[in-house]
Amino acid sequence: xxxxxxxxxxDIWNExxxxxxxxxxFLNMMFIVVSTTDSLYREKMEIEQQKAQDYKKxxxxxxxxxxxxxxEFLKNLSDIYQKNAFSYCHVQxxxxxxxxxxxxxxxxxxxxxxxxxxxxxNVSILxxxxxxxIREITVNxxxxxxxxxxxxxxxxxxxxxxxxxxxNKVFIIISEPQILExxxxxxxxxxxxxxxxxQILSKDKxxxxxxxxxxxxxxxxxxxxxxxxxxxIAFILKFIDPFLVIILxxxxxxxxxxLNGMIKKRIREFxxxxxxxxxxTDIFIRVVTFFVVILLISxxxxxxxxxxxxxxxxxxxxxxxxxxxxxxxILTPKLKRQNYSLNLRDGGVI
Amino acid sequence: MAYxxxxxxxxxxxxxxxxxxxxxxxxxxxxxxxxxxxPYGLSENxxxxxxxxxxxxxxxxxxxxxxxxxxxxxxxxxxxNYIALYDPRYYFYNENPVQSIGERRYFSKKDYLEHTKTGVxxxxxxxxxxxxxxxxxxxxxxxxxxxxxxxxxxxxxxSGIDYIVNMTSVEKMGETIYIDSDDTEKxxxxxxxxxxxxxxxxxxxxxxxxxxxxxxPQSLYEIVVFAANAALYPIYAFTCGMMFFYNRRILKINRxxxxxxxxxFCHLSERYFKVxxxxxxxxxxxxxxxxxxxxxxxxxxxxxxxxxxxxxLVTGFLFWFSYICNMQVLEIRGTKAYVK
Numbered sequence: 001x002x003x004x005x006x007x008x009x010x011d012i013w014n015e016x017x018x019x020x021x022x023x024x025x026f027l028n029m030m031f032i033v034v035s036t037t038d039s040l041y042r043e044k045m046e047i048e049q050q051k052a053q054d055y056k057k058x059x060x061x062x063x064x065x066x067x068x069x070x071x072e073f074l075k076n077l078s079d080i081y082q083k084n085a086f087s088y089c090h091v092q093x094x095x096x097x098x099x100x101x102x103x104x105x106x107x108x109x110x111x112x113x114x115x116x117x118x119x120x121x122n123v124s125i126l127x128x129x130x131x132x133x134i135r136e137i138t139v140n141x142x143x144x145x146x147x148x149x150x151x152x153x154x155x156x157x158x159x160x161x162x163x164x165x166x167x168n169k170v171f172i173i174i175s176e177p178q179i180l181e182x183x184x185x186x187x188x189x190x191x192x193x194x195x196x197x198x199q200i201l202s203k204d205k206x207x208x209x210x211x212x213x214x215x216x217x218x219x220x221x222x223x224x225x226x227x228x229x230x231x232x233i234a235f236i237l238k239f240i241d242p243f244l245v246i247i248l249x250x251x252x253x254x255x256x257x258x259l260n261g262m263i264k265k266r267i268r269e270f271x272x273x274x275x276x277x278x279x280x281t282d283i284f285i286r287v288v289t290f291f292v293v294i295l296l297i298s299x300x301x302x303x304x305x306x307x308x309x310x311x312x313x314x315x316x317x318x319x320x321x322x323x324x325x326x327x328x329x330i331l332t333p334k335l336k337r338q339n340y341s342l343n344l345r346d347g348g349v350i
Numbered sequence: 351m352a353y354x355x356x357x358x359x360x361x362x363x364x365x366x367x368x369x370x371x372x373x374x375x376x377x378x379x380x381x382x383x384x385x386x387x388x389p390y391g392l393s394e395n396x397x398x399x400x401x402x403x404x405x406x407x408x409x410x411x412x413x414x415x416x417x418x419x420x421x422x423x424x425x426x427x428x429x430x431n432y433i434a435l436y437d438p439r440y441y442f443y444n445e446n447p448v449q450s451i452g453e454r455r456y457f458s459k460k461d462y463l464e465h466t467k468t469g470v471x472x473x474x475x476x477x478x479x480x481x482x483x484x485x486x487x488x489x490x491x492x493x494x495x496x497x498x499x500x501x502x503x504x505x506x507x508x509s510g511i512d513y514i515v516n517m518t519s520v521e522k523m524g525e526t527i528y529i530d531s532d533d534t535e536k537x538x539x540x541x542x543x544x545x546x547x548x549x550x551x552x553x554x555x556x557x558x559x560x561x562x563x564x565x566x567p568q569s570l571y572e573i574v575v576f577a578a579n580a581a582l583y584p585i586y587a588f589t590c591g592m593m594f595f596y597n598r599r600i601l602k603i604n605r606x607x608x609x610x611x612x613x614x615f616c617h618l619s620e621r622y623f624k625v626x627x628x629x630x631x632x633x634x635x636x637x638x639x640x641x642x643x644x645x646x647x648x649x650x651x652x653x654x655x656x657x658x659x660x661x662x663l664v665t666g667f668l669f670w671f672s673y674i675c676n677m678q679v680l681e682i683r684g685t686k687a688y689v690k
Contacts, residue, residue: 017584017588018585018588021581021584021585021588022581022585024577024580024581025578025581025582025585027577028574028575028577028578028581029578031574032574032575032578035571061440061443061456062449062451062454062455062456063455063456063457063458063459063460063461064455064458065452065453065455066452188451188452189451189452191451192451218458218460221440221458221459223440239373239377239641240377240575242373243370243373243374243377243575246366246369246370246373247370247578247579247582249366250363250366250367250370250582250586251582251585253359253362253363253366254363254582254585254586254588254589256359257356257359257360257363257589257592257593257596258585258588258589258592260351260356260592260593260596261591261592261593261595261596262592264595264596265595307570307574
């Protein structure tokens with residue numbers, strides 16, 4: 001067995017140029033297979049995730065200096081946030097001892113998963129774990145007791161895709177809002193924030209059309225956020241996958257012809273080995289070793305160059321096993337069909 | 351396997367390699383071209399048009415302001431300090447660096463429909479950009495209402511201009527026009543319209559003639575795709591070599607019967623060349639047709655023909671080279687042993 005492997009490695013040395021080409025080919029080919037499979041999987045997951053999202057987001061553009069009827073504008077917004085929709089704005093509240101407080105005022109029907117405790121009251125106040133000493137908050141001249149403290153430092157993503165932590169933030173949740181009571185009609189910045197951060201339950205199509213109609217009045221232009229494009233998946237499926245199939249197929253066909261020649265070159269050697277008691281399995285192992293070592297070398301070079309990540313190694317191993325099995329399938333009938341005794345005549349290979 | 355079959359198999363492999371070469375070239379060139387600088391940072395669908403004959407048309411005579419809301423048009427004027435922009439799809443919305451509600455905004459549909467003399471001014475210093483009173487930066491007749499400021503690092507900035515104005519407020523379109531859209535059909539419609547008004551297509555990202563430096567791969571993915579395909583050629587050379595080695599008996603018999611090297615090659619390779627030339631052409635056509643629908647087409651017809659000819663020449667040369675190598679070994683060893 002060891003002898004067979006040694007002979008296989010010697011074969012590589014004898015066919016070094018061929019081996020080099022194979023190494024170059026397999027190194028690149030395997031990298032393409034692994035990276036495309038990886039990105040295909042990731043894209044698919046992302047699209048699935050996006051489909052699973054219940055709430056629709058919007059893209060907002062400022063096209064006017066100010067709304068024509070700000071009161072009307074806010075009233076319309078309040079109607080939308082009564083059910084199946086919510087929005088928030090980010091403001092700085094002043095506290096006596098702490099200074100500025102990062103505050104999110106959330107208007108509307110907030111989904112349960114966003115805040116663990118669904119609060120019954122119309123106005124409820126949550127503070128992060130870093131601000132547990134706060135007992136009361138005065139907003140709009142009214143005092144509100146803090147309802148609960150968010151335990152632990154939970155991470156959340158704002159709509160600008162920034163990651164924030166809850167520990168030093170205050171959340172004021174107003175479940176059935178009349179925004180006019182909270183926001184002055186001259187505060188255009190908050191209006192913009194509210195429209196920009198609006199999320200509406202995907203099922204509620206009427207609310208969505210109502211929202212788009214009410215908001216697009218010359219101050220802001222709102223468009224539905226485009227769904228994630230499937231360009232990359234289409235690219236891989238229509239472009240890279242056929243490419244891989246074609247190069248693999250041509251490599252396999254090349255290998256059949258190359259194996260013919262390689263066996264022919266060594267047929268006298270093989271015949272002598274068989275006469276001296278070697279089995280066909282030994283010869284089989286010898287030729288397969290040739291390809292196994294080539295694949296191992298190309299993986300090694302990949303790791304050395306940093307192209308192959310160590311976490312992906314199992315995938316490479318799987319791929320290599322597949323390639324070896326295909327080669328073995330090509331090789332076996334070729335070895336079996338040879339008539340070895342004919343090749344011992346004087347005169348050698350013709 | 352008989353020699354004839356092996357020969358045809360060689361040709362078929364060559365056809366397969368042709369199609370993979372075509373795909374990898376399209377990929378590499380596509381990425382190269384996509385990475386190239388596009389004026390104003392437009393998308394790769396953009397078309398540049400230049401005025402040839404006198405055209406005094408304004409933008410609303412070319413497009414329908416109500417419905418064509420997914421196009422971006424930029425028009426440049428020589429000897430003027432402004433360019434005109436029509437951008438109802440908010441392509442350049444993020445060029446506004448200061449989002450200040452109530453003070454700055456973007457072009458609206460109302461601006462386009464009512465031909466308001468709105469515009470964007472170029473700020474020359476940072477203090478002007480962030481703090482300056484933007485209403486002071488107006489110019490009578492061109493930009494009477496300034497809606498936001500850009501600085502010189504903006505995509506919209508070109509040297510020599512001070513204003514980007516609402517295109518519908520200008521009476522006629524300029525000497526150079528750039529149009530861009532995601533909707534290629536609409537883009538074509540506008541292109542035809544402009545061409546019939548006396549403009550000429552000067553530049554398209556697609557179908558440009560490929561330069562040598564575009565072929566050289568640069569990023570990792572390009573190198574990998576390129577190298578995987580390039581490695582197939584030497585493997586193919588070895589395949590041909592091994593094929594002739596396997597059929598050495600035929601070469602020797604031909605030799606013994608008095609054939610010269612060239613005559614034997616012609617005799618043995620006739621079928622190979624027929625299949626290779628016809629098969630590769632078919633494969634190229636199939637790939638060309640297939641790729642046209644799949645992704646934006648970058649490779650023009652002449653580049654494809656060059657690629658095809660190059661491939662046939664290279665594979666033919668490799669076939670001939672491996673034949674000559676095998677023939678040479680025969681000469682050295684002599685033919686004595688086979689006369690017996």
